[in-house]
Amino acid sequence: MTLRPADPDVDRWAAEPPKDTGHGRSPYERDRARVLHSAAFRRLAAKTQVHTAGTDDFLRTRLTHSLEVAQIAREMGARLGCDPDLVDTAGLAHDLGHPPFGHNGEDALDTLAASCGGFEGNAQTLRVLTRLEAKVLAPDGASAGLNLTRASLDAVSKYPWSRRPGERKFGAYADDLPVFTWLRAGAPAGRRRCLEAQVMDWADDVAYSVHDVEDGIHGGYVSLGPLLTDPDERAALCADVAATYSGESPADLGAVLLDLLADPVLAPLAGYDGSHRAQAALKTTTSVLTGRFVTDVVAATEADFGPGPHRRYAADLVVPREIRARCALLKGIALRYVMRRPGARGRYERQREILAGLVGVLADRAPVGLDEVFAPLWREAADDGARLRVVIDQVASLTDPAAVAWHARLVGAAAPGAGDRRWALPAS
Helix, strand or coil, rough: CCCCCCHHHHHHHHCCCCCCCCCCCCHHHHHHHHHHHHHHHHHHHCCCCCCCCCCCCCEHHHHHHHHHHHHHHHHHHHHCCCCCHHHHHHHHHCCCCCCCHHHHHHHHHHHCCCCCCCCCHHHHHHHHHHHHHCCCCCCCCEEEECCCCCCHHHHHHCCCCCCCCCCCCCCCCHHHHHHHHCCCCCCCCCCCCCCCHHHHHHHHHHHHHHHHHHHHHHCCCCCHHHHHCCCCHHHHHHHHHHCCCCCCCCHHHHHHHHHHHHHHHHHHHHCCCCCCHHHHHHHHHHHHHHHHEEEEHHHHHHHHCCCCCCCCCCCCCCCCCHHHHHHHHHHHHHHHHHHHHHHHHHHHHHHHHHHHHHHHHHHHHHCCCCCCHHHHHHCCCCHHHHHHHHHHHHHHHHHHHHHHHHHHHCCCCCCCCCCCCCCCCCCC
């Protein structure tokens, strides 16, 4: 009998005994199931996407967003020849590390965690998958998190590098570098991402851009009228996008925006009234836009790298310039008219106050106040930085409603002086 060579892509950080369920599941099917059944995944149901979770039954949460990213990634990856369960797993898992209150919460925790290396949602995702989620214990008794395969962890790594001065995005904290180095074994030198991670990242951009505009239109925050009639408003939008989402100049984005607004697929968005007919037309628009973003990128990738199958490091995803600019403009519409809408600033400041108060009171009182998962980790921590990281892990794990409730219970009942100014955040 000829033995097949071992496949390092399906190795796991902690060795596990063979698991024969009689169903012949692949390692990536098992990875997908582990993410889908995890507590961290369930908590995404009450974490903000763009709108605060629970404010409207129509609007998306981090959970529904993650399901949509997984579906888009699975279809796109399968067309390119990737293992569909591998890209599906990456889509499901990519936001597990996001804290309460979306990107506002992420920025707040980054400031609060400055003395222990900062906070980044993607680095936190790696921490959840390899350390914080309860599933597998290593031989030494330490948690190995969900203990996913090397390829699945690599596919989740949007930013496969540790933090560098002047950079906001990164994928691993200093104390997670051992497992990060392990998962990157066999990857090309430098920052190149595997194809599955690129597919997941583009699926995330597509879902984010198209669906957040859909939610904004349904919620009454987005109207295309001003963009159709006011050149100054178009210029302001393009300036926002150039500063936040795109390397294109505002002038170049302006030309793409005019083409986008002239696209007949956007016509049903005018005069949206929430009726069944209007919702159906809105859904048709989002479906067409999503399909185009996927089809055009698959076609461009196959034009450069051939028909495939492509997986891991055999190809790179090719996103045509105009397609990327259109996606960025849709993201900019959600940014300008939803996230920066009147009244949003006060809500964001309150969210930051809640997180600062929680980190402050827990850091001062710990291990009192930490739940039964994090209190032992705090006791075992080697120094103040490691103890602060445990507190940050605890706060990041909370849902939006839980953060509010914990703040009312812990900070509201704190003794005078508990609101230490060390944890105050600068005004945004």
